[in-house]
Amino acid sequence: MSNPMAPMARPTIGTARRRSAAIESGSLVRWQAMFDGQELPVVCEPNVAGVRLPEWAREHRKEIGRRLLDHGAILFRGFSVANAEEFNRCIDGVSAGALEYKFRASPRTQIQQDLNVYTSTDYPAEESIFPHNEHSYSPVFPLHLFLYCDLPAQTGGETPIGSTRALARRIRPEVREAFARKGIMYVRNYGDGFGLPWQTVFQTSDRATVEAYCNSIGIAAEWKSGDRLRTRQIGAALMRHPTTGEALWFNHGTFFHELTLPPTVRTQLRSEYAPEDLPQNTFYGDGSSIEPDYVEHLQSCYREVMVGFPWQKGDVLMLDNMLALHGRGPFTGPRRVMVAMAQACRGVDLALKETA
Structure with a gap:
């Protein structure tokens, strides 16, 4: 049976045409857009053999940062990144280092004890993962997200990505206004026989540590009978990018909403649980229900901006987590894609709230 925690609906991947002409070339690498008419991703490939991505990235950190702000996503391809350790060195080259995965929402396995590198979401291969920004439900989230392909799937298994700038242009004004004015309440339940237990989410078995x-x-924790936990927190629908100052649609309001669950899973869960008792659900910040047609409109907007490409072994994908969405397509055969996060941001510092 599908994991009921997975808000899965297969994303519609755009059919953008592949671009072949390079934007510009340097002595060691070349840059080119992958698709005509799409902001992302921009592809960085070596011009000569033997270029090591960790060392090159460290020396060109400012250029990488500038291009990431322009495009939202960079695919480093052809650098022959060999393993998790080298992937971690790539992250060190362009950031202050990978972050520990805290306040978890999806099952992941740490690759090795001394690295903050994890498997991508451990959901069944036949399921898709709806487009989202990593940790946009959390009061603390990563600005940068890194993915590394150690083993591509036999078929499928893409990590579709999409521009939040393009997403914002598609959202109807009345939908944006309602969410921006009211905010979003995230309700999560742990230990009820589904989803992740709170010990996994918070990486501790001590209640006092969770509460602290x-x-x-800024999360409200409520202990229920039987060592169960419910958390609530209110977040903004719009955030300001810390570097560009752009107002961006950045939240988990659609991803966590019960309507984004597979219909059969939602029907099963709603036959047993009230909306506030589901593994995860979203409401307006005042606790009122979000209009179903607003959720369906947002689902369509997310799907419309996604593009996908097949993974190649050794690929490293760097996302500005506020400028780029990501998801996952179903696949066959073994697949090993690793993920890491960097540069923690606090939502309270970046939140935008609009008034009527």
Whole structure:
């Protein structure tokens, strides 16, 4: 049976035409857009053999940062990144280092004890993962997201990506206004026999540690009978990018909403649980229900901006997590894609709230 925590609906991947002409070339690498008419991704490939991505990235950190802000996503291809350790060195080259995966929402496995590198979401191969920004439900989220392909799937298994700038242009004004004015309440339940247990989400078995962490970042924790936990927090629908200053649609309001669950899973869960008792659900910040047609409109907007490409072994994909969405397509055969996060941001510092 499908994991009921997975808000899965297969994304519609855009059919953008592949671009062949390079934007510009340097002595060691070349840059080119992957698709005509699409902001992302821009592809960086070596011009000569033997270019090591960790070392090159460290020396060209400013250029990488500039291009990431322009495009939202960079695909480093052809650098023959060999393993998790080298992937981690790539992250060190362009950031202050990978972050620990805290306040978890999806099952992942740490690759090795001394690295903050994890498997991508461990959901069944036949399921898709709806487009989202990583940790946009959390009061603390990563600005940068990195993915590394150690083993591509036999078929499928793409990580479709999409521009949040393009997403914002598609959202109807009345939908944007309602969410921007009211905010979003995230409700999560742990230990009810589905989804992740709170011990996994918070990486501890100590209640006091959970409470201290929640208090530190503005999450309300409520202990229920049988060692079960419910958390609530209110977040903004719009965030301001810390570098560009852009107002961006950045939230988990659609991803966590019950209507984004597979219909059969939602029907099963709603036959047993009230909306506030589901593994995860979203409401307006005042606790009122979000209009179903607003959720369906947003689902369509997310799907419309996604583009996909087949993974190649050794690929490293760097996303500006506020400028780029990502998801996952179903696949066959073994697949090993790793993920890491960097540069923690606090939502309270970037939140935007509009008034009527």
